[in-house]
Amino acid sequence: MAAALRAPGLAPDLVLHAPSRTELALDPARPAALRRCLDACAPTVVVNCIAASDVDACERDPALAHALNAALPAQLARAARACDARLIHFSTDYVFDGTLRRPCREDDAARPLSVYGASKLAGEQAIAAADARHWIFRVSWLYGAARANLAERLLDPANAGCTLGLDNDRVGVPNPVQLVAHEVAHCITTQAEEGDTPEDGLYHLSCRGATTWYAFGRAFLREAVRAGRLAPAHLPRLQPLTEPAADARPARRPAWSPLDPQRYECCFGRSMPRWESAIRWALS
Numbered sequence: 312m313a314a315a316l317r318a319p320g321l322a323p324d325l326v327l328h329a330p331s332r333t334e335l336a337l338d339p340a341r342p343a344a345l346r347r348c349l350d351a352c353a354p355t356v357v358v359n360c361i362a363a364s365d366v367d368a369c370e371r372d373p374a375l376a377h378a379l380n381a382a383l384p385a386q387l388a389r390a391a392r393a394c395d396a397r398l399i400h401f402s403t404d405y406v407f408d409g410t411l412r413r414p415c416r417e418d419d420a421a422r423p424l425s426v427y428g429a430s431k432l433a434g435e436q437a438i439a440a441a442d443a444r445h446w447i448f449r450v451s452w453l454y455g456a457a458r459a460n461l462a463e464r465l466l467d468p469a470n471a472g473c474t475l476g477l478d479n480d481r482v483g484v485p486n487p488v489q490l491v492a493h494e495v496a497h498c499i500t501t502q503a504e505e506g507d508t509p510e511d512g513l514y515h516l517s518c519r520g521a522t523t524w525y526a527f528g529r530a531f532l533r534e535a536v537r538a539g540r541l542a543p544a545h546l547p548r549l550q551p552l553t554e555p556a557a558d559a560r561p562a563r564r565p566a567w568s569p570l571d572p573q574r575y576e577c578c579f580g581r582s583m584p585r586w587e588s589a590i591r592w593a594l595s
C-alpha cells in the first residue's frame with residue numbers, strides 16, 4: 312500500500328492513502344483486486360478522482376470512457392459498501408445540454424451531448440444504485456494546479472505578448488481545484504468529527520456566477536498582476552473565439568452550464584464565493 316500521508320486541511324488524526332495505478336489494479340473483470348486494495352487500508356472515505364476526462368478523446372474511445380467513468384465508479388461503490396466506507400465521487404456540468412438559461416440544479420433533467428457526459432451520468436446512476444454511502448459532487452471548468460491548464464498558460468512568462476485564443480461563446484463557472492479540494496477536505500473532516508452528515512446524493516460544488524473562458528482570462532490576468540504573480544510586461548494578449556473556431560472539436564459541449572451550489576451550501580453549511588473572488592485560490 313502507498314505511504315500513508317498526513318493531509319493538510321484534514322483533521323490531524325485522518326490519514327491519506329494514495330494508491331498508485333499498480334496498487335489499484337483496475338480491472339472490471341477482477342473486482343476482487345480493488346476490494347483487496349481497499350481492505351488493506353480500511354478506509355472511512357474513498358475519494359475517486361479517476362476519470363477519462365479528455366472530452367474529445369472519449370468521443371473516439373467510448374469503451375474507455377464507459378470503463379473509467381461508469382463501470383469503475385460502480386465497482387468502487389460496491390467495494391466501499393463492503394468495507395462500510397463513504398464514496399466521494401466527482402461528476403460534471405457536461406451531463407446537461409445547456410438549454411436552461413439559469414444555473415443548473417441537481418434535479419434538473421440531465422441530457423448529455425457527448426460520450427463523456429453520458430458516461431459520467433451513467434457513473435452517477437450506478438453509484439446511486441449501489442446502495443453505498445456516497446456524495447457525488449458535480450464540478451465544472453477546473454483550473455489551477457499541476458496538470459496543463461489555463462491558469463498555468465496565463466501565468467507563463469513564455470507567453471508574454473503572444474495571442475491566446477479563448478472561447479467566448481460558452482457560459483459556465485470556472486473553479487480553482489484548490490477551492491474544490493478545500494471544500495472536500497472540510498466535508499470529510501466534518502463527517503469524521505461530527506458524525507452528523509448530509510444525506511447521500513448529488514451536490515453541485517461550484518462557485519457562483521457565470522462567465523466565458525475569455526472573460527475569465529481577462530479577470531485572471533488583472534488579478535495576477537495586482538497580486539504580483541505576473542509582471543505587466545509578461546502579459547499575453549487574449550483573443551475572444553466564437554464558433555466555429557472554438558467548437559471545431561469532436562465532442563459537443565453545453566453552451567450554458569453554470570451549476571447552482573445552493574443545495575450544497577444548505578446541506579453542508581457552506582458559502583461558495585463568486586468565481587471572480589475564487590481566483591485568489593489559484594494565485595495563493
Ligand SMILES: NC(=O)c1ccc[n+]([C@@H]2O[C@H](COP(=O)([O-])OP(=O)(O)OC[C@H]3O[C@@H](n4cnc5c(N)ncnc54)[C@H](OP(=O)(O)O)[C@@H]3O)[C@@H](O)[C@H]2O)c1
Pocket residue numbers: 332335337360361362363364365379401402403404431450451452453454458
Ligand atoms: N477538469 C475539468 O474541467 C472537469 C470539469 C468537470 C468535472 N471534472 C471531473 O473532475 C474529476 C477530476 O478531473 P480532472 O480534470 O482532475 O481529471 P484528470 O486531470 O484527467 O485526472 C484523471 C485521473 O485519473 C487517473 N486515471 C486515468 N486513467 C486511469 C487508469 N486507467 N487507471 C488509473 N488511473 C487512471 C489519472 O491518473 P494519472 O495521474 O496516473 O494519469 C488522473 O489522476 C473527474 O471526475 C472529471 O470528470 C473535471
